[in-house]
Amino acid sequence: MRLNAGGLSKLVIGREDEITTLQSYIKFSQHTVITAPRRYGKTTLATKVLDGMSKDYLIVKVDVFEATNIEELCHNYLNAIYKSIGIVDFAKTVKESVFSLLEKFSLSYEQDGIKLGYEISKEKNLDELVKKTFNFSEKFAKLFNKKMIVFFDEFGDIEKFGEDFLKKLRSYMQTHENVVYIFAGSQTSVINSIFLNHKNAFFNFASLMNIGFLEEKSTMKFLKNLKIEQKELNDEVIAKLLSITKCHPFYLIKTIQETYISSLISNTKEIRVEDVDNAIQKILSDNNAYFENIWHKLNAKKYKGTIFKSICNNKKLSININPSYKSQLNKELKMESLISENLNATDPFLCIWLKGAQND
Numbered sequence: 607m608r609l610n611a612g613g614l615s616k617l618v619i620g621r622e623d624e625i626t627t628l629q630s631y632i633k634f635s636q637h638t639v640i641t642a643p644r645r646y647g648k649t650t651l652a653t654k655v656l657d658g659m660s661k662d663y664l665i666v667k668v669d670v671f672e673a674t675n676i677e678e679l680c681h682n683y684l685n686a687i688y689k690s691i692g693i694v695d696f697a698k699t700v701k702e703s704v705f706s707l708l709e710k711f712s713l714s715y716e717q718d719g720i721k722l723g724y725e726i727s728k729e730k731n732l733d734e735l736v737k738k739t740f741n742f743s744e745k746f747a748k749l750f751n752k753k754m755i756v757f758f759d760e761f762g763d764i765e766k767f768g769e770d771f772l773k774k775l776r777s778y779m780q781t782h783e784n785v786v787y788i789f790a791g792s793q794t795s796v797i798n799s800i801f802l803n804h805k806n807a808f809f810n811f812a813s814l815m816n817i818g819f820l821e822e823k824s825t826m827k828f829l830k831n832l833k834i835e836q837k838e839l840n841d842e843v844i845a846k847l848l849s850i851t852k853c854h855p856f857y858l859i860k861t862i863q864e865t866y867i868s869s870l871i872s873n874t875k876e877i878r879v880e881d882v883d884n885a886i887q888k889i890l891s892d893n894n895a896y897f898e899n900i901w902h903k904l905n906a907k908k909y910k911g912t913i914f915k916s917i918c919n920n921k922k923l924s925i926n927i928n929p930s931y932k933s934q935l936n937k938e939l940k941m942e943s944l945i946s947e948n949l950n951a952t953d954p955f956l957c958i959w960l961k962g963a964q965n966d
């Protein structure tokens with residue numbers, strides 16, 4: 607069965623409300639930005655919704671993180687636009703032979719679409735390349751007489767290309783009537799500054815969708831019905847999985863995987879609570895360097911680690927800290943996506959790790 611953690615997930619537990627919301631925004635032609643800390647399921651959610659709308663829309667997916675420079679981003683964007691009509695690696699194919707590609711498409715608007723893209727792929731001037739590529743979505747949608755959804759994943763990464771570039775993108779995108787833009791990003795500080803800062807280019811451009819952990823009810827239902835190679839999860843195991851992972855999508859799937867593997871290794875008929883304990887230890891140990899790094903950074907600032915730990919443990923601070931300094935530290939923790947708007951820790955396993963004695 608497919609139960610992978612971290613890669614593209616076909617399995618979508620819950621998220622009914624978020625799916626309805628995103629579908630409605632798209633139908634209203636409302637540009638949207640999905641935000642959440644890492645591994646909360648932004649890509650999974652967007653993919654689920656977009657794949658379900660592929661009959662009525664041209665679907666274009668671009669991962670901003672993959673591009674190391676603006677030219678590469680344009681190249682990837684152009685390819686993604688053609689992928690929406692089934693042409694794989696357009697830029698390469700068209701360079702090898704534009705004629706053989708044209709031969710495959712008989713309708714005149716299809717041929718026009720290919721010729722236009724060919725022109726863009728040959729553009730040498732970077733500003734022109736950006737302008738042509740980022741306006742091509744609208745042209746293409748018109749040409750094919752179909753609305754388009756463009757999904758920019760890891761959009762926070764766009765800041766590496768500078769403020770001027772962002773301004774240009776906004777100026778092109780805001781004229782498009784046949785394209786709905788969906789953005790996703792995990793770096794709260796960057797996403798907030800792009801979309802929520804009134805001084806910034808994309809202020810008020812997109813509706814915000816902040817997604818949280820999975821709903822407990824849907825997760826419980828999923829766990830109750832789950833069977834891996836004939837093995838089911840008993841109530842005790844389910845309760846432990848829910849309390850440990852807090853329905854964090856990535857950790858939930860990862861813990862289930864490792865729990866099952868532990869039951870195989872210990873050669874028991876049933877999946878036991880001890881297997882969940884083994885899974886937790888395995889995940890903590892796999893992430894040790896990552897957690898250590900976060901903890902180290904937190905402690906570079908006085909009291910920051912202490913405040914974060916008290917949030918993790920749901921305990922009041924035992925020391926007195928100047929209130930304005932404390933609220934400044936909370937703000938930083940939010941910006942770093944370590945805590946949510948309502949001051950809850952975003953990574954349940956980091957909290958478990960912090961309870962370990964070695965990092966006091």
Ligand SMILES: Nc1ncnc2c1ncn2[C@@H]1O[C@H](COP(=O)(O)OP(=O)(O)OP(=O)(O)O)[C@@H](O)[C@H]1O
Binds near residue numbers: 646647
């Ligand atoms: N609704 C869901 N149901 C089941 N599993 C999910 C769901 N959402 C996410 N996952 C699990 O969590 C993993 C991470 O999800 P995804 O890659 O979508 O998160 P992300 O927020 O896009 O992360 P990143 O910030 O790293 O891009 C997936 O590989 C999958 O295992």
Ligand SMILES: [Mg+2]
Binds near residue numbers: 649
């Ligand atoms: Mg993602």
